[in-house]
Amino acid sequence: MMFRRSAARVAVESRKARFMRSLASAAIAAALLSPGLAAAQQPTAVIPKQTIYPGETIEASMLEVVDVTNPDITDGYVGSLEEVEGKVTKRTLLPGRVILTSALRDRYAVERGSTVRLIFNKGGLTITAAGSPLEDAAIGELIRARNIDSGVIVSGTVMADGTIHVVAK
Incomplete structure (x- = not known):
């Protein structure tokens, strides 16, 4: 036994088919006419050219920016050169592998054993002295330092100019 399609059903199916064809052609035209938009959505990653x-300290000449083609790659990798330049590596970076942000750190503003200026401010009183940091530290970190003249160990915050602002107890 065979059934015939009704004329109304055939008309609805043909309208659906025409709509799908026009939708597909519009999508193809949009993709061809705007390659800049498709490229802007493609994520990039920074990889080393050498070990x-x-x-x-990382420089731009050591790196290369590539498009990410693996959709399963985890987050936490560096996507642009600005994120990496001037940073220092914590571990070995191999050529052709993505650079994880956890493998980088800021440069140290003060290094252990060097001579720095200790500054203490309280109201209108400012005291400065020569000191020696007891650990390496970046800008904004709280570290301990030894006053060279008295031998007293103080805590302070590392500033951008390489001085340590001593905190009051």
């Missing part, structure tokens, strides 16, 4: 060892 970079721990403690080295």
